Amino acid sequence: MNKTKKIWKNGQWIAWHKAQTHVLTHALHYGSAVFEGIRCYQGKKGTAIFKLEEHIDRFFFSAKQLGMKIPYTFYEICDATINTVKKNRCSEGYIRPLAYYGYGSMKLTPSPELPIDVIIACWPWGDYLPVKTVDVVTSPFIRIHPKSTITEAKISGHYVNSILAGLAIQNSPYHEAILLDSDGFVAEGSAENIFIVKDNKLITTPKGTILVGITRNSVIEIAKEQGVEFEERVFKKEEIYTADEAFFCGTAVEITPIRSLDNQVIASGKIGKITEIIKNQYHKMIRGEIASFDKSLTWVN
Numbered sequence: 001m002n003k004t005k006k007i008w009k010n011g012q013w014i015a016w017h018k019a020q021t022h023v024l025t026h027a028l029h030y031g032s033a034v035f036e037g038i039r040c041y042q043g044k045k046g047t048a049i050f051k052l053e054e055h056i057d058r059f060f061f062s063a064k065q066l067g068m069k070i071p072y073t074f075y076e077i078c079d080a081t082i083n084t085v086k087k088n089r090c091s092e093g094y095i096r097p098l099a100y101y102g103y104g105s106m107k108l109t110p111s112p113e114l115p116i117d118v119i120i121a122c123w124p125w126g127d128y129l130p131v132k133t134v135d136v137v138t139s140p141f142i143r144i145h146p147k148s149t150i151t152e153a154k155i156s157g158h159y160v161n162s163i164l165a166g167l168a169i170q171n172s173p174y175h176e177a178i179l180l181d182s183d184g185f186v187a188e189g190s191a192e193n194i195f196i197v198k199d200n201k202l203i204t205t206p207k208g209t210i211l212v213g214i215t216r217n218s219v220i221e222i223a224k225e226q227g228v229e230f231e232e233r234v235f236k237k238e239e240i241y242t243a244d245e246a247f248f249c250g251t252a253v254e255i256t257p258i259r260s261l262d263n264q265v266i267a268s269g270k271i272g273k274i275t276e277i278i279k280n281q282y283h284k285m286i287r288g289e290i291a292s293f294d295k296s297l298t299w300v301n
């Protein structure tokens, strides 16, 4: 792992190797933590954090769902995130805010005295997936059910579902898995949302079973700006087999075209026309090269 120097923890800067926690930390046992994954990029005017406020907003939303009162304001967390990037001179990388129920009581339902610890780390991180165009398989695991949890919250415990989907394809030819919902409709990838293109129209899964991605929202913004038609509706995996194009989107994977699903090559197997437009525009958007998307960036220096 690419280490950086300092991690922000509960309002203080500590050295990377000193950022440790007790083995009886509540979140370590029960997944009672919330987090964000944010990227920063080297742009025209220096380093920029992409969609900082949207991510911190979701961070507070997730915490609230878990009954957590983060002991800092929205602006304090935004500032601490900016300063983490600045202090580490992390000109291009990944930022990880995490809030977790700490060390105190091991009772499953967090007792009010349990501390809420908050950390922000960042490190240089390149491509998340191993190839530029991915081969995908339908997972035997279904996506967490919206009546079992709050799917729109980025709660650490949810990620066991994604980890199981990932482990099931380890040592296989597939680069990523798609999880269906309990009715057999496509939900999302293990850490990304999905779009398909049919007859020049972008289609994506509606809210309900998915984590509503900030990149997903950016894709919708780009589609509007480019005059590409767009629809949110449920679809089955067979619609992906016969789609004109398909791609994943997420902070980590950015825009990643899908070559095949369940060994069925999608169209020509090459990046499609609309995917290419979205990918190129996204690349410009994150680096501050499109004036109308300037508000998406927080410049660090």
Ligand code: PMP
Pocket (backbone or CB within 6 Å): 037, 162, 188, 189, 190, 191, 192, 193, 210, 211, 212, 213, 214, 215, 216, 249, 250, 251, 252
């Ligand atoms: N779905 C899941 C399950 C994820 O973990 C992520 C990554 N945060 C996404 C979708 C994409 O979300 P975002 O675009 O906000 O990174």
